[in-house]
Amino acid sequence: MGKAKMSGAKALVRTLESQGVEVIFGYPGGATLPIYDELAKSSIRHVLTRHEQGAAHMADGYSRATGKTGVCMATSGPGATNLVTGLANAYMDSSPLVAITGQVPRPMIGNDAFQEVDITGITIPITKHNYLLQKASEIPHSLQEAFYLASTGRKGPVLLDIPKDVQLEIFSPHQAKYPALEGYRPTVAGHPGQIKRAVTLLKSAQKPLIIAGGGVSLASARDLLVRLAEKADIPVVYTLMGKASFPNSHSLCFGLMGYHGRIEANHAISNADVILAVGTRFGDRSTGPLATFATQAKIIHTDIDPAEISKNVPSYIPIVGDAGQVLEQLVELVPEQKHDQWMLELRETAERHPLKGKSSGVIIPNILRILKSLVQDPIIVTDVGRHQIFTAHYFPVDSSHSFVTSGGLGTMGFGVPAAIGAKVGRPDRPVIDIAGDGSFMMTCQEVAAAVAEDIPIVVLVMNDYCLGMIKQLQDASYGRRYEACKFGRNVDFARLAESMGAAGFKVTREDEIAPAIEKSLAAGRTAVVDCVLDDPGNVYPMVTGSSLLEYVE
């Protein structure tokens, strides 16, 4: 940065440029206009969303599809509070995000000024860190620090709240010395002693198992995990967040574990003698009831976040570190092995429990099967509900950063904006959002943003005219009393899409599925396919008892 004086807003944009930011997803307001005025002179692209929640999810989707840090921006007050769901979503799934909010001018803070809200106070529990900036001269350093914090250690969202008068304040940038962050030193390399102990334990295992969590993807360590699994001949199961952490079609892959997991995956968990869990926090959807979880196994748990070790599941050998580094250390030391007997046991279990989804009709499993035959390697985005779990089971994902879903928070409405963000980051790849009709309605206005910004995504709405997952729960536990589950009036999603300038298609017959998908992919603009399901069946397997082995298929 030169010696010339500049405004806080200009320094902000300069710093964003120097951080390599290509795109900001945002929505303006009075308290961010100085930044927009500078952004107009910058090469950074701004994607104008239709709601700030959309901006946060887009930045999140961008990050998940690229591995880079996503940036979103909102004005003070309601703009900032509209980011909250998106920040919580990113926090739960450890997505690196930098959020910038405008704030009322410093002299007005604390006076209940127009559009004032204490966004740093509100977001303490849902950000990795946040800042309320007091001086323009703090901007360059704080912003750099924000990017550093968001993208290192356990990744996550960081928020900077910048009062409008700080944006306007003129200052002369200088290379000041700032104290290092003494309290922030993430451990990245696995402790050599622990690595050795883990290797010895893995060597002795008769029935070893790897759990692939989202941390593997966040560390871009998928290929190392493949090498380890192949070298030591260890079967792999994944959490929902870990679906893209191991090639789903690999012969060592035994599918999704947990509450909606595959029988063979949950069988593997319950019978393994040694489990290597990589980059997972053992969330309750993945473990099912903790008292009966993996009772036969000694667990080697590796995670970048020391607070995850033994939080939910006791670990026999904890290894704190970056998944990439730890896997590299393990691959080197683990001997080549064979576990034929164990593999046979799991394959036989898998054969006895195939997925039950039919390959005919306008039903989600069949739509996904047809989709896979038409486009092999897309980035698949989902919303939240039955369709999300169906997608986890029926759409194999074989490359990294190719499955984008709201795991920890389970945020309906994540799909459309996350898909837009993913497409901005990876314009070279088809991006397909599998949505539910309920979820779609939460953020469908972002279709207008995608059209206006020329970001062509494909949205397949799995339309069961109801909140399917709610119905499933009411089936299971509320005597089929479908309260607040059906929408009173149905929406024509194809026409809704067309009204926003997107291509719209409606599918009611099986032979319409493939043509609608093909036309959508070729549309050259965003397309929405309203798939009117003829049998909106519940999604199984589902754990119903006090262990992963008590289930309905």
Next chain:
Amino acid sequence: MRHTISILCDDTPGVMTRVSGLFSRRGFNIESLSVGHTELPGKSRFTIVTTGDDAVLEQVRKQLQKLVHVIKAWDIKQNEAVEREHALLKIEVEDKRRAELLQIVTAVQARIVDSSASIWILEVTGDTGSVDNAFNLFKDYHILESIRTGKIALERGPSRVMKK
């Protein structure tokens, strides 16, 4: 189980909210919290006394350690530390009980730091037990107001903080 947590952190605005928020979210009641500057410029040190399940508290400690401005958070073992608390009591002094009150003041090593016609302010220092004890003894007199700082604690022997 009662625990004494010590936290060394940067002295920045908001750090108190971040720290106390982690306790309240997990349903921990903070029995006492005291914070002040240290010999290190720009650093503060908290002593927090709380009761709760050991495993959950260990989780809170790890979450504290994750706060960007926290340099170190650790559990202080009572038998390895010197603990002090400080209290001020404002007591109404009846003439006929002045002598016995003075005896108690001497016995608990309190100090009279302010006195007017019939009102004294007493200062008591000691570990939590002795401050409790002093309060017990003064209970029979008319306490107009009182205040306690909450515990501070320092481990014996070489510094635990700086070798991290």
